[in-house]
Amino acid sequence: MIEIKNLTKTYMTHERGHTLKETMINLIKRPMKQVDAVKNISLTVEKGEMIAFLGPNGAGKSTTLKMLSGVLHPTSGEIKALGLTPWKQRSEYVRKIGAVFGQKSQLLWDIPPADSFYMNKAIYGVPEGDYKRTLDHLTTVLDVKEIMRKPTRQLSLGERMKCEFIMAMLHGPELVFLDEPTIGLDVIAKETIRDFIKEMNSQGVTFILTTHDLDDVEMLAERVIVINHGEIVFDNTLGELRGRLGGKKAVRLTTDTPFPDKFIAGVQLLNRINECEVELEIDIDILPIKGFIRQFNETYGILDMSIEALPIDAVMKGLYAETKKVIALV
Template identity: 35%
Template sequence: MALIEAHGLTKVFRLADKSPGLAGSLRHLIRPRYQEHAAVRDVDLRIEAGEAVAYVGPNGAGKSTTVKLLSGIVVPTAGEVLVAGCVPHRQRRANARRIGVLFGQRSQLWWDLPVRDSLELLRDIYGVPERLYRAQLDKFDASFALGELLPVMARKLSLGQRMRADLAAALLHDPAVLYLDEPTIGLDITTKDQVRTMLRRLCEQGTTILLTTHDLADIEDLCQRIVIIDAGSIVFDGPIATIKDLLATDRTVHFALAGAAPPDLVRSLPGVRASQGGSSRHLSITFDRLMFTAGQVTKAVAAQADIVDMWIDEPRIEDVVRRIYARDYELR
């Protein structure tokens, strides 16, 4: 059995349907009307132990609602979900001991307490043994300098500092499943690298991670699998390499030439786009891999110029996500 399993998971919210203004409010009070909105519909999801899965989609697609369903915060309208053998909304205490949750816009810290006191409260809530608690603090300090934040009041933390402290709070009880919503928001480059390194190590040790983020470097650095949700339904679930091939077919080959690039260098390859960098000896050719191969492009350039060096830019997940957000795709 997979660590996370969802079948036909659906959540429908009932929203008030009223006209604006005081008159609309009074009419709604006397004769209320509602509309139903399916935030998540018929989601099937299976995640094995130790997987790091990116869960992405446009704003309002249903990402946060799915995480809330998996964590037991929201009760599903229909469907089934199991997390480490527990039904999250029915076995909330047992489920809470198995999961860690970090919402970028929410905090587990007590606003008027030092970070150390918040972590000690969480230690007592989860029943974390003292030896494990100390070991966890040492690990967090080595990974993202948590020690300097321990005496600071939570309300005085910057966004980046709060994210570091909240990450420690989510990981304190050594959960089997980790739900991360924008885990590196507000962090500097060095701390981001340290956090990603620690998350990769957690995966190697068997922790399962479900990641929603707009930091595309997080996805490429941590995940091998991507799940795309749109309008409440999953439209793709598979390897990142596969989705790149589906939605990012452009490749760019860069050439360093012995001399200036002759005009119409790739006239034998209709549809390709040629551009020069800061030097006339640098040439970049962008092509659709479904129409031409890198070998064909290289052969066309080599027929008219002396190539000194070359390298290829592979598509980035950023290009894929941009198309998803623009709804410029055909996956169904």
């Protein structure tokens, strides 16, 4: 589906001074600075994969996706997506891809979504029979038949996002880019959108998801790619990502005796709910669960306890911190 080889994107930007002297010098000549947004990355994506493409702000994920969608030209390297070079064969390429942006609408504000859908039909040249069949299926699955005749401006955020997905899927794309698709949605709307994505993926549509909502990652992604400082620092399953930082567990504990702020080696305080109820992170490579239970029961008297896998947000923070240490050493 996608093959990326040695992809690099470099920007040249002006470096502005802060002092009066530097500002005066900049009026005559501004020094230039090279920014390496993406550094020589390579990866492949198979048909039907559901990939979470993650990274902190400024990591290079948006730049990479813009090159994948054909919006940006790379400085060097190659991309083959659906057998095409996105920025060279853009007209043919965009007919095979879709995109949903949580913070940017494809719908026209003053007309109903139904009219926007028909406009897309004309743009992509979708045959009438295929259009009606696809539209009927998508509006039924997303339950928007009653609201698609209202002006877009009158729709709630959840209703609008459902219609955004229909806009992206009407022409039958093989590859879909999702950028924060559930941002700002309530729990029910998020569940509906996630179920829809899963159904489309089961039909062979490949999805590449970027999000800061890590619940989306846990609910949807089979494969996680993490980029930081323009380089891929992780590419594997979500389970492997959890195991990347060792055997750690999240423990919620209620006891008879109040907890101190610091604990023994292998135990870290994540959240203090009250003086007798806390959320802890336990490194079971240092302190096995059996030893933890014995020690804490003897010292504090355990009344209630739950043990779960470390939350993915904690795992991601640990991975970013690990990457910073490596860069600092280099």
